[in-house]
Amino acid sequence: MIDKTINIRKFTVAPDIIYSLIKAQAGTLAKSVGECIMNSVDAGATAINIVATQEKLIISDNGRGFRTREEIEQCFEVFGFDHQGVDRTFGQFGIGRAQLWNFCSTVWTTNSFRMDVDIKNKGLDYELIDGLPQQVGLVIEGRFYEPLSANDLFTFERECKELVKYVPIPVMLNGKRISKDSAKEKWTHDTPDAWIKIRETGDLFVYNLGFFVRRFPAYQIGCGGIVVTKPGVRLSLNMARNDILISECEVWKQIKPFLQHEAAGKSQRERMTTAKRNNMIHLFLAGELDTHTVKNAKLIQDVLGKYHVLSDIAPALLWGHKPISVAEPGNTLAEYIHRSKRGFIVTPSVLERFGAESVREFAEQIKRGMSGIYPWYKEAIPATFESFKDICTELSELRMPVPPDEWTKEEQATIATLNHVSRNILSVIDSDSNSGGLLTPRRIDLGVSDTAKAWTDGKNYITFDRKTISLAQKGIGGWQIILNVLIQEYLHANSQDGKSSQDDTFYQRYHGATVHGLENHIELLENAFIVYVNICRKKGVTINRRTIAGFDLLDGVLVDSVG
Structure with missing residues (x-):
């Protein structure tokens, strides 16, 4: 006869599993910041401010923060804490805050507490300090483990705007509001569950309580557009919050058939082939x-x-x-x-x-x-x-100015850059005896012409054609052409009525500026390109990948738009 011993045991989690959990949840930097914003909303914040540079990140709100040491011990240092009986709009799993730790060391300041977290250098041990001066709400200060490239920062800003586009409270990113009040937007349909905008083509973007969840190709739903669930109406999501649990989500079971029905009716009523x-x-x-x-x-x-x-x-x-x-x-x-x-x-x-x-x-x-x-x-x-x-x-001369109020944001950024460059262009041009050394900076304007890339009066202004200005979006190569045109127009020092002759002297001086003055020319090009990217960022102009890649190639530095 063999004696049997029966014990009731509990499974435990090794520290390495927590590391894996943090890494698995941390999809992108923007997603990790989105989790922090959700926590701020759950903490009753009415305003959230984000400052992001290539080296650091600051997220601050005016919510409740962590009010007691017990809250910190139960809700900050424990993963997967119990949400039963807790009034939270987004929090379901108790692990979202850790996503940020994969990208940077962080210092959390709230009320009279400060928590210092650095999992790459200190592991899962964090420093908790009590008795500090009162801090309203919560401030998270992060220092990136690896500085962001310009491409990384632009990608973060773009993703962040998409993620929080319809968050019901003001969210500021580098001094600009990136969230909208859904109730004040124009929608094609207003249902008990959601605000809806139906489009015949394009993807369908779905937002849960203002936060982006996922996009559906139009062919899957029958239409494109936007869906934003209303306050108190929450979609059932997976743990990563990037997909809808379609079989379980009662809200989506109401919204999807409505979209399909309305899209079919809209197509029949409005499609004009x-x-x-x-x-x-x-x-x-x-x-x-x-x-x-x-x-x-x-x-x-x-x-x-x-x-x-x-x-x-x-x-x-x-x-x-x-x-x-x-x-x-x-x-x-x-x-x-x-x-x-x-x-x-x-x-x-x-x-x-x-x-x-x-x-x-x-x-x-x-x-x-x-x-x-x-x-x-x-x-x-x-x-x-x-x-x-x-x-x-x-x-009939086919050269006309375009009033500034008709300039696009892209054109504004390019003209602003050229006016900056225009103040330094004389370092490239050899002001020899043919010009009498009298060249002075000129104002750069925008115009239209079907014959000229640019034109000048030879003294006060240079006007660029819109097609030439659009080359700024072609990256460094485009800017090389623009600057060559600028140098040409500066060398037209004896123009009358916007027309200039190009004689042997002109070509000799142009050759000197672009070949013998190559070092200064390259420096001017690099400076112009870096200034252009920073102005675009300040004006909220979308920058393409080619331009961002060129900016990183030049080791460009993004100037902080705030602070």
């Missing part, structure tokens, strides 16, 4: 299109790609208040004439749809169709120009 539009144009020219459709269907496309309702634009076009002409898509001057409302410009493909071989015939086709519905249009006399350049004879 090319074939359908061409058929309506055919009926219009045949006098068989009903008045309701003429007042609502967008059948005429302008040179900018925008469609217009016939009855909306016919009065101005057919009675000569707005001249009509044609131009190929992308023609800068034609687009300027159209934007400035000096004329109405269409593309050759529009003429083809209306069966017209000339602008005059196009206008007559519209006139004939409108006359079949509104007889008074028979007396209309449209103003037509086969060449759009004839609409504005004063623009």
